[in-house]
Amino acid sequence: MKTVLPEEENALNKKDFVAPNDVRWCPGCGDYAILTAIQRTFPELGVPKEKFVVVSGIGCSSRFPYYMNTYGFHTIHGRAPTVATGIKVANPELSVWMVTGDGDGLSIGGNHLLHLIRRNPDVNVLLFNNRIYGLTKGQYSPTSEVGKKTKSTPLGSVDYPVNPLLFALGSESTFVARTSDTDMKHMVETFKAAHAHKGTSFIEIFQNCVIYNNKTWEPVTGRESKSEQSLFLEEGKPLVFGAERNKGIRVNGFEPEVVTLGENGVSESDLLVHNTKMSNPAYPALLSQLNYPAFPTPFGIFRQLEGRETYENAVAQQVTASQSKQGEGDLQALLTGSDSWVVE
Amino acid sequence: MAQAKDSFIEIESAVVRFAGDSGDGMQTVGERFTDSSAFAGNDIATLPDFPAEIRAPAGTLAGVSGFQVQFGSREILTPGDEPDALVAMNPAALKANVEDLPAGGMLVVNTAAFKKMNISKAGYESNPLEAEELRKKYHLVEIDFTSLTKEALSESPLKPTDKARCKNFFALGFMYYVYGRPLEPTFKFFQDKWGKRLPDLAEANTIALKAGFNLGDTMESARNRYQIAKAPVDSGVYRKISGNEALVYGLVAAAKQSKLELVYAGYPITPASPILEGLSALKHFGVKTIQAEDEIAAMGMALGASFTGKLSVCATSGPGMCLKSEFIGLASITELPLIICNIQRGGPSTGLPTKNEQSDLLQSMFSRNGDSPIPIIAAHSSSDCFDCAIEAARIAITYKTPVILLSDLYIANGAEPWLIPNVSDLPDLEVPFADSNEEYVVYKRDPSTLAREQAIPGQAGLEHRVGGLEKNEEGGVSYDPNNHEEMTRLRADKVNVIANSLPPSELFGDAEGGEILVLGWGGTYGAITSAVRNLRTEGFSVSSLHLRNLNPFPNDLGDILSRFKKVLVPELNMGQLSLLIRSKYLIDAISYSKVQGQPFKVSELSNKILETIR
Numbered sequence: 001m002k003t004v005l006p007e008e009e010n011a012l013n014k015k016d017f018v019a020p021n022d023v024r025w026c027p028g029c030g031d032y033a034i035l036t037a038i039q040r041t042f043p044e045l046g047v048p049k050e051k052f053v054v055v056s057g058i059g060c061s062s063r064f065p066y067y068m069n070t071y072g073f074h075t076i077h078g079r080a081p082t083v084a085t086g087i088k089v090a091n092p093e094l095s096v097w098m099v100t101g102d103g104d105g106l107s108i109g110g111n112h113l114l115h116l117i118r119r120n121p122d123v124n125v126l127l128f129n130n131r132i133y134g135l136t137k138g139q140y141s142p143t144s145e146v147g148k149k150t151k152s153t154p155l156g157s158v159d160y161p162v163n164p165l166l167f168a169l170g171s172e173s174t175f176v177a178r179t180s181d182t183d184m185k186h187m188v189e190t191f192k193a194a195h196a197h198k199g200t201s202f203i204e205i206f207q208n209c210v211i212y213n214n215k216t217w218e219p220v221t222g223r224e225s226k227s228e229q230s231l232f233l234e235e236g237k238p239l240v241f242g243a244e245r246n247k248g249i250r251v252n253g254f255e256p257e258v259v260t261l262g263e264n265g266v267s268e269s270d271l272l273v274h275n276t277k278m279s280n281p282a283y284p285a286l287l288s289q290l291n292y293p294a295f296p297t298p299f300g301i302f303r304q305l306e307g308r309e310t311y312e313n314a315v316a317q318q319v320t321a322s323q324s325k326q327g328e329g330d331l332q333a334l335l336t337g338s339d340s341w342v343v344e
Numbered sequence: 345m346a347q348a349k350d351s352f353i354e355i356e357s358a359v360v361r362f363a364g365d366s367g368d369g370m371q372t373v374g375e376r377f378t379d380s381s382a383f384a385g386n387d388i389a390t391l392p393d394f395p396a397e398i399r400a401p402a403g404t405l406a407g408v409s410g411f412q413v414q415f416g417s418r419e420i421l422t423p424g425d426e427p428d429a430l431v432a433m434n435p436a437a438l439k440a441n442v443e444d445l446p447a448g449g450m451l452v453v454n455t456a457a458f459k460k461m462n463i464s465k466a467g468y469e470s471n472p473l474e475a476e477e478l479r480k481k482y483h484l485v486e487i488d489f490t491s492l493t494k495e496a497l498s499e500s501p502l503k504p505t506d507k508a509r510c511k512n513f514f515a516l517g518f519m520y521y522v523y524g525r526p527l528e529p530t531f532k533f534f535q536d537k538w539g540k541r542l543p544d545l546a547e548a549n550t551i552a553l554k555a556g557f558n559l560g561d562t563m564e565s566a567r568n569r570y571q572i573a574k575a576p577v578d579s580g581v582y583r584k585i586s587g588n589e590a591l592v593y594g595l596v597a598a599a600k601q602s603k604l605e606l607v608y609a610g611y612p613i614t615p616a617s618p619i620l621e622g623l624s625a626l627k628h629f630g631v632k633t634i635q636a637e638d639e640i641a642a643m644g645m646a647l648g649a650s651f652t653g654k655l656s657v658c659a660t661s662g663p664g665m666c667l668k669s670e671f672i673g674l675a676s677i678t679e680l681p682l683i684i685c686n687i688q689r690g691g692p693s694t695g696l697p698t699k700n701e702q703s704d705l706l707q708s709m710f711s712r713n714g715d716s717p718i719p720i721i722a723a724h725s726s727s728d729c730f731d732c733a734i735e736a737a738r739i740a741i742t743y744k745t746p747v748i749l750l751s752d753l754y755i756a757n758g759a760e761p762w763l764i765p766n767v768s769d770l771p772d773l774e775v776p777f778a779d780s781n782e783e784y785v786v787y788k789r790d791p792s793t794l795a796r797e798q799a800i801p802g803q804a805g806l807e808h809r810v811g812g813l814e815k816n817e818e819g820g821v822s823y824d825p826n827n828h829e830e831m832t833r834l835r836a837d838k839v840n841v842i843a844n845s846l847p848p849s850e851l852f853g854d855a856e857g858g859e860i861l862v863l864g865w866g867g868t869y870g871a872i873t874s875a876v877r878n879l880r881t882e883g884f885s886v887s888s889l890h891l892r893n894l895n896p897f898p899n900d901l902g903d904i905l906s907r908f909k910k911v912l913v914p915e916l917n918m919g920q921l922s923l924l925i926r927s928k929y930l931i932d933a934i935s936y937s938k939v940q941g942q943p944f945k946v947s948e949l950s951n952k953i954l955e956t957i958r
Contacts, residue, residue, distance in 0.1 A: 020820075021821065048804065050806070050807060053651075053801045065811065066811070066821060068809075069807055071651075071809070072809035072810070073809070073811060074813065075644065075647075075674060075811065075812065076670050079640060079670075081644075082640065082642075082645050082648065083644045083651070085644075086607070086634075086644060086647060086649040086650075086651075086652075087649065087651060087652055087801070089607065089634060089649065090607050090632070090649035090654045090656075093802065112640075112641055115641065315632055315634070316632075318627050319628075319630055319631070319632060323630070325628070328628060328630075329626060329628045329629030331596065331597055332766070334593060334596065334626070334629075335583075335593055335597075335764050336581060336764055338536075339379065339584065340581050340764060341383060341385075341582055342579075342580075342581050343577055343578070343579050343581075344579055
């Protein structure tokens, strides 16, 4: 008779995903919290450990695969989306997680990220955004603010920054979310939702570089400011925020505005109601542009569209369809072709 | 003395060149002529030559497209140095090609195209057909193909402009008459291509081809007809094949023989695109193809697929190789199997995208940062691409390494007859993955091949990380100086020991040595072998050796080189193999370079060889 193990003994836990290597991020780096969140998430997904593959590019965040006791591939700068695509297409049964940063993903790798997202393979993209180049010791990044003074911009950056979520929406992403290294519970929830989504999931993670850009997100996610400057998105709920839960977001024409409930006759029914399923990207695009300090910064799932085929399935289906139409390929017949001749 | 009608002059071989506007269908008629010659039992070699622009302005020199074929009753190794007959469909085609036609050669022109505007567009001041010199020098055959085609198609329901387009097949029919070619293979082509979809077009082309053939029968000037006997070749089943086709089939065969799924990622680039297109049509073989967003992405996708245990392949040309360099380095340090095909063309940069060169050998050797040797093999002919694909797969899978397979535009587009192999005779390429029941050490090596074992995602208990940072044997990141040196040496040794698996080199000529060895690689095989064969017939002590393995070189190469007084290295580059030979074997290898976008002529090589030994 088959022995059924109690679930406890079968189940994976966080320890199973801790690699033997020493973690070598700077003390206090936001990456530690994200690593812990992933190591807490993976055992809860019901995926066998050997099916996980973590792929990364180059940068501080991209050391991630070395710290995960799964299959992993630390690739080259900006190109992780291509390797992740190859892995997923070649073996659709794998659970593929891609780790990148604002420089790796949006500067050198912007092109690949665009094409990964539009093809929509079921890859989960974690973009650690700390608005600085950390591994090269402190130059400005494509998400750094205008005027940012860094080693390479002593007079302040003159580049206008890219908005990661708007970029993903422009690439017709089917899953767009934002979370923060300061919020363990929210990270785990977001990662689980990304895993459940069939298609490319794009998650921007506000991450703190303690050495070169310390407290860059403090005005939004800090203990003091969080309740007034963060807006947590909940499906079907009005956009309400504030310590007193008395502020909200309303649209006036195409422009969003902050209103106070109970003032000037404003009630909850005047506010935008969160809906991740709208096929028109206007609403999530509007959300993606709610920025500090004029607006609270939204966290959570901005968009989740069902129904678009994943890339790996579309590719596999063409193989299956060709085989059922033409039969499995006969190599000798292929080599011989239709115009051969015989020499006696 | 005039010969009787329909009597044939027996010749050993002939070279025919078709030239016209790039929209005139010259590649199509050239290919049909080739098929018909192969069907007649001749050996063949072809040289398509077309401009980079899809449709350059009609009637201009920039828009001239040509196709040359040599066919014969003996072994044909090149498309021929110069044509015996030139078909020029317009003044520009005449201007671009007539200098290659030797005195006395047959010059067939479409007089309808020799109108004032076309004549001046081609840069002639007056009608070149009226020049006394031209008429004296060549055997000129003037035919109004355009009007005759329209006349022959008077009953056809096609529109007048479509009727005129059939003139290329009318001209082809005429040349079929001159060289006694069978018409049936071309009739079959019309039926296969248009029979169902455009039956009127199939019918019109059939009529045009026949009318052209019949014109020959009635025309005084075409009275000379030539006959070429069947070539003595091994018995078996043959087909005509181009290098890119052979490469596609070889890759599919390699996947079958290794029991691996084939994953191909590519980005469109001349002249490698037919490989992407060819494999995309073979999905019923379980082939997965991806058209990537760029050359870098194609390489990354292939490497990702390789990590999961597939047979992964990319094909590109020189500019694409530049972009792939960083990823090839990653494939080298992670020791993952991968085939990278480079269908070479003229460089540097965009260079001559539709012309031939073999100038990416040093790029293949050295274009990566760090010490990063990888195996390189080169195909020497169109059909050899099949064998090279299988050999590249063997090396990649056995030694867990990226392999560069060099082909070139001339091999890729040119065609030759191919003795179709029996699938049951193909080698077994299967290499097992790591055993799930044993402890997995990522960089533990097989003592003879020095290859590591590959474990693939999905195998329980073998989870591990690979990446671009240097690793120790256990697969951990290591900055230890001695470890780095050891791993660097191991990666180099692993490539070097591939030489132990190679068969002895096949020398053409004198095994004991002699005056001169002509050492070549890649697509120059036909020209070099023809030149050496001719000179040996004349009694000269000349031998040749053609290298398939360029890294590592075969173990017996040094010994062979030492047996000859002189070593001549002809290459369609500035002396890349000769540089490697000089540095490795410390011999005074003599470089013979040509970088004109065209293959070597047999006569050029013969002259150079003679000059070198005198």
